[in-house]
Amino acid sequence: MIVAHFSDVHALSLKGVSLRDFLNKRLAGGINVLLHRGRKHSVALAEALIDDLNRLRPDHVVVTGDLTNLSLESEFVLARSLLDRISLGPREVTVIPGNHDVYVWAAYLRQSFERAIGPYAISDGAVEPHFPVVRVRGALAVVGISTAVPSPIPLADGWVGRRQLAEVEQALEWLGRAGKFRLVLIHHPPMRNRHAYLRGLRDRDKLQAVLRRVGAELIVHGHEHRNLQMTLPGPTGQIPVIGVGSATYTDARLDRCARYNLYHIEGSSFTIETRVFDPASQRFVAYAA
Ligand SMILES: [Fe+2]
Ligand SMILES: [Fe+2]
Numbered sequence: 001m002i003v004a005h006f007s008d009v010h011a012l013s014l015k016g017v018s019l020r021d022f023l024n025k026r027l028a029g030g031i032n033v034l035l036h037r038g039r040k041h042s043v044a045l046a047e048a049l050i051d052d053l054n055r056l057r058p059d060h061v062v063v064t065g066d067l068t069n070l071s072l073e074s075e076f077v078l079a080r081s082l083l084d085r086i087s088l089g090p091r092e093v094t095v096i097p098g099n100h101d102v103y104v105w106a107a108y109l110r111q112s113f114e115r116a117i118g119p120y121a122i123s124d125g126a127v128e129p130h131f132p133v134v135r136v137r138g139a140l141a142v143v144g145i146s147t148a149v150p151s152p153i154p155l156a157d158g159w160v161g162r163r164q165l166a167e168v169e170q171a172l173e174w175l176g177r178a179g180k181f182r183l184v185l186i187h188h189p190p191m192r193n194r195h196a197y198l199r200g201l202r203d204r205d206k207l208q209a210v211l212r213r214v215g216a217e218l219i220v221h222g223h224e225h226r227n228l229q230m231t232l233p234g235p236t237g238q239i240p241v242i243g244v245g246s247a248t249y250t251d252a253r254l255d256r257c258a259r260y261n262l263y264h265i266e267g268s269s270f271t272i273e274t275r276v277f278d279p280a281s282q283r284f285v286a287y288a289a
Contacts, residue, residue, distance in 0.1 A: 001140055002058040003183065006049060006260035007222025008066040008246035010041040010100065013078040024104050026070045028153050033069045041069075041248040045258040045277050046082050049247050052275060052284035054087045058262060060137055061086060064222035064244070065098025065148065065187035067117070071107035076116035083120055090119035094135055094142050098187035098222060099156045102148035113148070132164055134171045140265070141180035143171050143216070147188045147201055156199045156223075158188035160207050168207075172214040181265055184211075184219040189243055191230060199223070208232055211239060217268055218242065225249060226256060227274065242272065259287065 012033060022030050053061060063083070068075035086093050097113045107113070114121065114129040121129035121144065124136060131146035145168060147158030160168070168184075175182050188201040190208060201207070211219075215234035219241045228243035244261045251257045258277040263270045276287040 001060075001138070001181075001265045002056075003140065003263045003265060004053055004056075004058040004061045004260060005064065005220050005242075005244050005263065006061075006247040007064040007187075007244050008098065008225055009046050009063075009079060009082065009248050010066055010069050010246065011043055011046065011075055011078045011082060011248075012041065012069055013072070013074040015074040015077075017072055017074055021072060024106070025150075025153050026072075026104055029070050029103060040250055041246065042250050042258075043078065043082070043248070045248040045250065047085070048277060048282060049258065049260055049284055050082060050085045053260075054085075056262070057088070059092070060140060060142070061088060061093040062142060062144070062183065062185050062220065063093070063095040063120075064185050064220060065096050066100045066222060067095070067098070067113075068101050068103075071101055071103035071112055073112065073116075076112055080116050083117070090122075092137070093120050094133060094144050094185065095120040096131065096133065096144040096185050096187060097146050097148040099148055099151070099158055102150050105150045108150045132168050132171060134175075136175070136180060139179075139181055141171075141175040141178075141182050142185065143168060143175070143182060144185040147186055154198060158201045160186075160201070160203050165203070165206055165210055169210045169214055172210070172216055176215055181218070181268060182216040183263075184216045186219065186221050188223050189221045189228070189230075190219060190241065191232060193224060215239060218263065218270060220244065220261075220263075222246075227259070227261075240270075254287065258284075260284070
């Protein structure tokens with residue numbers, strides 16, 4: 001079984017945006033986007049990535065958040081249109097939000113992410129998005145956590161929260177008993193990261209305690225915009241924790257440029273293949289570190 005993982009698309013679209021939309025945290029974030037991020041994250045690379053996915057046809061695709069920059073409706077429309085290009089369809093594509101997808105209170109209250117991404121975040125047997133999203137596809141079980149909460153400038157932190165922690169524990173417990181390969185999706189890394197006070201997962205200790213009790217076969221995250229490999233203790237050994245770089249980042253450095261991962265899963269183990277954007281051929285190609 002092959003699972004593809006991409007993250008941090010940061011799709012920029014200012015179509016139909018009014019000045020009123022910027023009278024909040026978006027003002028500072030918007031300046032950053034226009035000066036820096038908008039040039040660095042290319043929608044064309046997201047399209048090339050999806051073309052590559054459609055050629056390779058993995059069994060399932062997971063997306064670990066930050067589809068947008070400022071949680072603008074126009075950005076969500078663009079992000080949704082990109083997801084809809086994946087030929088597998090929403091049943092085989094699971095998406096969770098990142099901090100940029102719940103950037104301001106207005107987006108949180110309007111549930112902009114849930115409304116835009118809907119079918120990609122619906123649990124088995126459910127009719128609307130809810131986190132954690134829990135999906136079983138044969139031997140694979142996907143458990144997608146939301147850590148996205150609105151926070152003031154300059155924070156980019158995240159929370160799992162008590163309700164989700166309890167639901168994640170329950171889901172991982174029964175999926176483990178059922179012998180599934182439990183793949184956990186989370187935007188923020190579930191351990192201490194760089195500048196954790198500003199950008200970290202606040203209740204990471206509580207999530208780590210859940211994982212120590214019930215375990216998981218693989219945890220994947222985004223947020224850091226670079227490939228990372230770490231582990232966390234589980235009940236029967238270490239749990240691999242894999243971060244993937246941004247799907248759309250334009251950079252001459254091969255370790256930073258646009259990329260995604262393929263996990264080749266067999267039984268309870270897996271190997272990783274990374275594919276990066278090659279400017280010469282304008283396609284994603286296999287990457288050997
Ligand atoms: Fe990001
Ligand atoms: Fe992020």
